[in-house]
Amino acid sequence: MNAKKTKAMLYKETPSSIKTLDGSELEIVHDFKYLGTWTASTSEKDFNIRKALAWKACNSMDKIWKSNLPRALKIRLFTTTVKSVLTYGAETWTITTKMRKAMDGCYTRLLPRH
Structure with a gap:
């Protein structure tokens, strides 16, 4: 997984951060474009x-x-x-x-x- 290109969108709880197995932190977003929408x-x-x-x-x-x-x-x-x-x-x-x-x-x- 490329942590620089990967973003996280949370449904209810907002943790302080999400980390990958290699320790990279994912960016948490509220809205993102997926398949043009x-x-x-x-x-x-x-x-x-x-x-x-x-x-x-x-x-x-x-x-x-x-x-x-x-x-x-x-x-x-x-x-x-x-x-x-x-x-x-x-x-x-x-x-x-x-x-x-x-x-x-x-x-x-x-x-x-x-």
């Missing part, structure tokens, strides 16, 4: 992070949106790239009415207009 964050925080990543993905495809490709192909590219970034991990979110409206609005604004 923040573990202890709220659904709203995770959605906001996903929304920013989706905008970044959409903006990086600017040449495609301005190209002469057929609209159907652009929408297919949008669905497979931008939409998948936005909705990654959504099955674990607790979605409120406010969040659903925010997601719908974000999705609509992200759609290519060309």
Whole structure:
């Protein structure tokens, strides 16, 4: 185990430190990124992070949106790239009415207009 890369997240008790067999001390954290999702964050925080990543993905495809490709192909590219970034991990979110409206609005604004 690489103690420099390993972090510990505790559920109830907070010991002063956690040590490996070789005596290295592990960093104790309250939230960390695992498979692209923040573990202890709220659904709203995770959605906001996903929304920013989706905008970044959409903006990086600017040449495609301005190209002469057929609209159907652009929408297919949008669905497979931008939409998948936005909705990654959504099955674990607790979605409120406010969040659903925010997601719908974000999705609509992200759609290519060309």
